Amino acid sequence: MINKLTLSICAVLIGTSSYAQAKQPEFAAHHCKAAEINAQHYRNFPDALLEAQARQESITAVKQARRDNRHQTGESVTGVDMLAISDSPGYVIPVVFHVYGTVHNGDTVTDAVILDALYKTNEDFQGQTADYADIDPEFTGVKDSLNVEFRLASIDPDGNPTSGIVYHPNSSGAGNYSSSDVKNDHWDNYKYMNVYIQNDLYADGVTNNSGVAWYPDSGMSDDGLARVTYNGAYLGTNTDENFRSVLTHEFGHFLDLIHTFEGGCKRGAAKRCGKTGDKSCDTPQQNSWQMNPGDGGILNCLGETINWQNFMAYSDQYANYTQDQVDRMVNGLASPARQTLWSVSNLVATGTAD
Numbered sequence: 001m002i003n004k005l006t007l008s009i010c011a012v013l014i015g016t017s018s019y020a021q022a023k024q025p026e027f028a029a030h031h032c033k034a035a036e037i038n039a040q041h042y043r044n045f046p047d048a049l050l051e052a053q054a055r056q057e058s059i060t061a062v063k064q065a066r067r068d069n070r071h072q073t074g075e076s077v078t079g080v081d082m083l084a085i086s087d088s089p090g091y092v093i094p095v096v097f098h099v100y101g102t103v104h105n106g107d108t109v110t111d112a113v114i115l116d117a118l119y120k121t122n123e124d125f126q127g128q129t130a131d132y133a134d135i136d137p138e139f140t141g142v143k144d145s146l147n148v149e150f151r152l153a154s155i156d157p158d159g160n161p162t163s164g165i166v167y168h169p170n171s172s173g174a175g176n177y178s179s180s181d182v183k184n185d186h187w188d189n190y191k192y193m194n195v196y197i198q199n200d201l202y203a204d205g206v207t208n209n210s211g212v213a214w215y216p217d218s219g220m221s222d223d224g225l226a227r228v229t230y231n232g233a234y235l236g237t238n239t240d241e242n243f244r245s246v247l248t249h250e251f252g253h254f255l256d257l258i259h260t261f262e263g264g265c266k267r268g269a270a271k272r273c274g275k276t277g278d279k280s281c282d283t284p285q286q287n288s289w290q291m292n293p294g295d296g297g298i299l300n301c302l303g304e305t306i307n308w309q310n311f312m313a314y315s316d317q318y319a320n321y322t323q324d325q326v327d328r329m330v331n332g333l334a335s336p337a338r339q340t341l342w343s344v345s346n347l348v349a350t351g352t353a354d
């Protein structure tokens, strides 16, 4: 079956060839430019690179603290018991969705669709899905969840009631760094996580890019540019059960996660796994993004089974984050660009405290 997704994907990959359309996998719509745009960002803004390097330095302490907490609370360090580990008191992130046009590739973006998408992304982060419980056995020992809830704001920046969803006329280009929509419509980046929903992310006429996001950076937050940008056609029930987790993937970037296939697979790199690739040692290197059981295989260049179900891959069955990735997110949440979001006073100010 050539569904709408396959068709739209193929528009990017191979233009108008109908033969190739039927043959193309679903990768193109996954294609997320996070690696490129963040690398570009660090080239343009040396201070952002310094901030990222400082963040990298602090991960060791976060990792130790989380491991200590695990032992103190008597939790198992492996398997499903990991679910019981608390990052107490848990994180709540106030979110505002800016929606540009309500029909994206024939699908409609409504409050209900956004609520569903957010609910399911929270389930993904919290390890509440059937796939998480039934993960590839090789990764039951390292899979992990983050006690976080992304919650729609109920008080806007002026102190007025809000649904946390703001509708705008159709527009495009919110995936481009200096998008005027992003700058003009943002809510204080230190108080709200801003999510921009557009159909044509880069204003280039392509409507099947699913999403893109930048890692934490206080310079971007200062300028009102911190965000996740996402295509309404792949939001919640507007897409299939697996593909809707691409929103979870983008939120992972927002909390400082890197693609599991970053840098490919190299002999010798395993020794430097905390500094290369996705900088998470418990996610085996991937030869490329084209690795799934049905396509590309799941053994890397070292013969190791990859965590193909990881949210930061392009997976046919999204299921889990790992312990090292959760360390990285907890560390990202403590960064200058993110730590004010979940403070108790901010939850009260944004109406997300309960």
Ligand SMILES: [Zn+2]
Pocket (backbone or CB within 6 Å): 032, 033, 034, 035, 249, 250, 253, 259
């Ligand atoms: Zn990505």
